[in-house]
Amino acid sequence: MSHESTWATVHRRPSGIFRTVDLGSYADCVGIEFTRRPGDGAFNIWRNTFPAEDLPRGEIVDVGGVPFCFPAADGRHPDNLRCRGQRIELPVGRVDWLCFLAAAERRTEDTLSVHYADGATRAQWLRVSDFWPETPPRFGDVLAFRTPYLLYQRHAQSGMAPAIWRQRVPVTIPGDVAAVTLPENPAMHIFALTLLTEEEM
Amino acid sequence: MRVELPGIRHWRHDLTGCLHVAMAVLLQHRGLNPVEVLGAAWSFDHRPERLRREEYYFPGGEDDLLAALAPYHPLTSRWHSPADATAGWLEVRDAVAAGQPVAVSADNYHLPFRPAFGDVHTNHLITVYGFDDELDIALVIDSVPPRYRGPLPLPALAAARDSGNPVVHDRDLFFTGQPIGNRWLEAEVTGEIPAFDRDFVRLAIERNAAALHAAEPAGRYAGLAGQERFLLDIAGELAEGSTGAIDETFVVAGPALAVAGLHAEWLAHAGRVLGEPRLLESARLVERVAHHWSAVRIIAGAARPDPAAAAGSMRSRTRELVADHVRALESTRRAVGTTALAR
Numbered sequence: 001m002s003h004e005s006t007w008a009t010v011h012r013r014p015s016g017i018f019r020t021v022d023l024g025s026y027a028d029c030v031g032i033e034f035t036r037r038p039g040d041g042a043f044n045i046w047r048n049t050f051p052a053e054d055l056p057r058g059e060i061v062d063v064g065g066v067p068f069c070f071p072a073a074d075g076r077h078p079d080n081l082r083c084r085g086q087r088i089e090l091p092v093g094r095v096d097w098l099c100f101l102a103a104a105e106r107r108t109e110d111t112l113s114v115h116y117a118d119g120a121t122r123a124q125w126l127r128v129s130d131f132w133p134e135t136p137p138r139f140g141d142v143l144a145f146r147t148p149y150l151l152y153q154r155h156a157q158s159g160m161a162p163a164i165w166r167q168r169v170p171v172t173i174p175g176d177v178a179a180v181t182l183p184e185n186p187a188m189h190i191f192a193l194t195l196l197t198e199e200e201m
Numbered sequence: 202m203r204v205e206l207p208g209i210r211h212w213r214h215d216l217t218g219c220l221h222v223a224m225a226v227l228l229q230h231r232g233l234n235p236v237e238v239l240g241a242a243w244s245f246d247h248r249p250e251r252l253r254r255e256e257y258y259f260p261g262g263e264d265d266l267l268a269a270l271a272p273y274h275p276l277t278s279r280w281h282s283p284a285d286a287t288a289g290w291l292e293v294r295d296a297v298a299a300g301q302p303v304a305v306s307a308d309n310y311h312l313p314f315r316p317a318f319g320d321v322h323t324n325h326l327i328t329v330y331g332f333d334d335e336l337d338i339a340l341v342i343d344s345v346p347p348r349y350r351g352p353l354p355l356p357a358l359a360a361a362r363d364s365g366n367p368v369v370h371d372r373d374l375f376f377t378g379q380p381i382g383n384r385w386l387e388a389e390v391t392g393e394i395p396a397f398d399r400d401f402v403r404l405a406i407e408r409n410a411a412a413l414h415a416a417e418p419a420g421r422y423a424g425l426a427g428q429e430r431f432l433l434d435i436a437g438e439l440a441e442g443s444t445g446a447i448d449e450t451f452v453v454a455g456p457a458l459a460v461a462g463l464h465a466e467w468l469a470h471a472g473r474v475l476g477e478p479r480l481l482e483s484a485r486l487v488e489r490v491a492h493h494w495s496a497v498r499i500i501a502g503a504a505r506p507d508p509a510a511a512a513g514s515m516r517s518r519t520r521e522l523v524a525d526h527v528r529a530l531e532s533t534r535r536a537v538g539t540t541a542l543a544r
Binding site: 045082084104105106107108109110130132133134135136138150152153154155157159160184185186187 | 213215216316317319320321346347348458489492495496498499500502503514517518
């Protein structure tokens with residue numbers, strides 16, 4: 001199955017140019033639901049979900065200076081992807097950082113592949129911290145969102161505050177990037193991807 | 202009569218579960234450092250016929266849970282299986298009254314402080330550290346999120362401990378279907394606790410390496426070779442569409458993840474305490490193995506709709522996990538052989 005990324009707004013900031021990537025066609029997991037759950041969601045294998053009422057919906061959100069296109073979660077359609085080796089095509093261009101909104105079922109790490117326009121492929125580490133409440137970030141992730149409760153199949157649990165993290169992956173070898181292949185690690189979930197091209201030094 | 206034992210503190214490592222959490226509470230009560238004690242061993246020993254559907258299942262720990270968790274320390278534990286709920290409480294009460302906190306099996310479905318309360322059945326482990334006869338409460342501590350420490354009405358504790366832990370609906374996964382049986386665990390220190398010094402760290406690393414490279418006893422998956430064979434066998438079963446392989450993998454991967462994660466913490470602690478940066482480098486490599494287990498757990502756990510589709514992922518993950526495990530062992534061997542840890 002081929003995918004074509006569509007592009008949201010290009011954001012120019014003093015720190016560089018940010019391009020938000022629409023991952024909608026790659027999403028395969030309903031991880032966000034309204035508190036009156038329709039019951040289709042299962043962020044984790046226990047079928048917990050994040051409450052939509054406490055998260056953005058289909059809008060550009062700023063997380064620590066990085067704009068992301070947050071998925072338009074409706075509790076029925078997939079709003080995030082489990083990493084299963086998807087290849088995400090990107091418009092060819094220089095990229096310095098891949099910025100993610102992500103969360104994992106127990107912290108984990110793997111390499112992703114950065115594909116260059118000249119055919120070269122280079123590995124970079126993607127490390128994602130646990131979404132589970134009362135669990136600090138492990139990899140320097142920035143807290144993007146923490147909802148005040150967690151949805152279970154038959155109730156909402158206050159005091160269980162799950163997290164979505166902002167993580168970044170450097171593109172250490174400069175060059176025109178054409179695509180990225182995510183790890184084969186379904187414990188990792190990606191909600192959003194933004195490319196950062198820094199101002200030339 | 203009211204008893205509230207001193208020295209009870211929360212403890213949690215994010216890659217562990219209720220087993221390590223409960224044991225850590227008991228160890229801390231005895232003045233021991235949970236990381237130093239529970240993180241020293243790094244092994245793999247799984248006998249499928251002994252697998253139990255419990256959140257606190259630990260391969261090799263069927264006879265003596267604490268001895269399996271902490272084989273380099275003079276520690277032992279004993280499960281008690283009371284005749285009924287009444288005897289179950291009286292035994293626990295007596296132990297606590299005598300000054301010993303104890304771990305008790307409990308079905309979360311009946312515990313008001315657990316998210317699964319009134320919703321999901323599962324076989325969990327919490328610690329009882331006090332009681333108040335007049336108020337008809339036990340004092341319990343559970344550091345698994347959401348962490349809780351405080352009173353629990355005795356009828357609720359009795360229901361949780363006497364639960365049949367039935368499979369009722371599709372969220373009763375992995376740890377359901379095994380009656381709780383009012384079981385409780387008594388832990389005991391049987392000798393002098395070794396100092397956390399260079400000799401101890403070196404010996405633990407050497408024993409871990411020896412165990413992981415030892416020939417496998419018949420009828421079990423043990424050591425590095427057994428670990429690889431187990432995961433490849435699971436991949437084969439997944440390829441044939443087995444959902445039983447999913448449950449087995451998930452239950453085994455939990456402790457494997459916990460042990461690797463805690464051993465990484467132990468190596469890092471040793472590196473800092475002993476001033477050996479190479480142990481910190483080794484710790485990072487062991488942590489990498491733990492993160493493979495995070496993946497293994499979910500490759501299996503998320504495979505239920507189509508087990509066969511997960512087989513390839515399990516095989517490739519196995520290759521990476523084993524290679525990184527060997528790399529981590531080699532790193533710790535070098536750290537022992539080339540630093541002041543050397544004999």
